[in-house]
Amino acid sequence: MCYHYVTMLFLPLTMVQRQFGELQIVAATLQRIDELRLTASVLPGGTEVPTGDAFAVDLRHVSFSYPEGSQVLDDISLHVASGKVLGLLGRTGSGKTTISRLLFRFYDPTSGEVYFDGVGLPTHVLRALRARWD
Numbered sequence: 594m595c596y597h598y599v600t601m602l603f604l605p606l607t608m609v610q611r612q613f614g615e616l617q618i619v620a621a622t623l624q625r626i627d628e629l630r631l632t633a634s635v636l637p638g639g640t641e642v643p644t645g646d647a648f649a650v651d652l653r654h655v656s657f658s659y660p661e662g663s664q665v666l667d668d669i670s671l672h673v674a675s676g677k678v679l680g681l682l683g684r685t686g687s688g689k690t691t692i693s694r695l696l697f698r699f700y701d702p703t704s705g706e707v708y709f710d711g712v713g714l715p716t717h718v719l720r721a722l723r724a725r726w727d
């Protein structure tokens with residue numbers, strides 16, 4: 594009789610134990626998310642927020658190398674008027690994605706500048722800049 598009750602307790606108790614384990618993992622995950630969220634950008638921030646519907650985009654003599662890599666972009670200049678669409682064609686590894694990263698300011702060019710509406714990217718507030726890309 595007593596043995597029967599003990600075995601009945603066993604399953605719920607192991608379930609509680611497992612849930613505690615999961616709770617610990619969740620707590621650790623939340624802490625890591627918080628750490629990530631509170632990471633300050635190393636890029637110097639700006640003050641100006643662009644107005645208007647769509648950016649005019651300019652790349653002027655943009656060259657770029659990843660910190661631990663060889664040169665990816667070599668003196669790229671282009672102009673996209675406000676409201677226009679530009680398609681980038683190129684082989685895998687030619688730097689298409691890298692250009693888009695510069696537009697979001699995930700990286701700054703090694704040399705040259707990116708402009709939105711004629712205003713250099715470092716002048717824009719980072720958060721406002723990225724919000725505009727929705």
Ligand SMILES: Nc1ncnc2c1ncn2[C@@H]1O[C@H](COP(=O)(O)OP(=O)(O)O)[C@@H](O)[C@H]1O
Nearest residue numbers: 659662665683684685686687688689690691692
């Ligand atoms: N995060 C990175 N760190 C170092 N090198 C990178 C990184 N991302 C891409 N690269 C290198 O930069 C070059 C261009 O890559 P990428 O912009 O992704 O080209 P595409 O989008 O045209 O395929 C490639 O040689 C790639 O290996």
Ligand SMILES: [Mg+2]
Nearest residue numbers: 686689690691
């Ligand atoms: Mg790509």
